[in-house]
Amino acid sequence: MSAHKNNGHKICVSLPSNVNMLGLIDKVVEGLSEYLNLDAEAHNALAISVIEAGTNAIQHGNQYDESKLVDLAFEIYPRSLKITVKDKGRGFNLNQVESELKDADPLRFRGRGILIMRELMDEVDFDFTKTGTTVTLAKSVPARGGDGDSS
Numbered sequence: 001m002s003a004h005k006n007n008g009h010k011i012c013v014s015l016p017s018n019v020n021m022l023g024l025i026d027k028v029v030e031g032l033s034e035y036l037n038l039d040a041e042a043h044n045a046l047a048i049s050v051i052e053a054g055t056n057a058i059q060h061g062n063q064y065d066e067s068k069l070v071d072l073a074f075e076i077y078p079r080s081l082k083i084t085v086k087d088k089g090r091g092f093n094l095n096q097v098e099s100e101l102k103d104a105d106p107l108r109f110r111g112r113g114i115l116i117m118r119e120l121m122d123e124v125d126f127d128f129t130k131t132g133t134t135v136t137l138a139k140s141v142p143a144r145g146g147d148g149d150s151s
Contacts, residue, residue: 011074017062025054032074036141045120052113053085053135061087061133083137
């Protein structure tokens with residue numbers, strides 16, 4: 001999902017770690033879906049994935065500490081969309097979580113978000129650093145205007 005730097009637009013949002021802010025994230029996704037002329041299926045996949053990543057950042061990463069922000073960036077390219085969700089959390093062992101999920105009851109309440117995001121998005125990557133965790137979601141989208149032009 002690489003794109004040339006000059007071909008995209010970027011929208012950034014920083015929110016306190018409060019689950020009541022998830023509705024605002026949903027509105028941003030709704031606006032993007034409309035702007036990109038996404039069908040209902042693509043919109044729902046995007047909304048579910050971004051809200052899941054935001055929920056994880058608030059709950060697990062920042063542990064509901066409203067003084068810690070969740071930073072979201074939406075990068076729009078002619079044929080793709082890249083979303084990053086950053087928190088201040090210490091991360092987790094991704095291999096362990098994914099291993100546990102393979103053998104887990106599919107109806108269990110916790111831990112399915114990663115699987116859901118991976119199913120709905122083209123790419124889902126995690127980056128763990130000393131200053132926080134970044135989830136990157138990527139999805140191909142139809143070209144705007146038929147030729148990849150945003151007009």
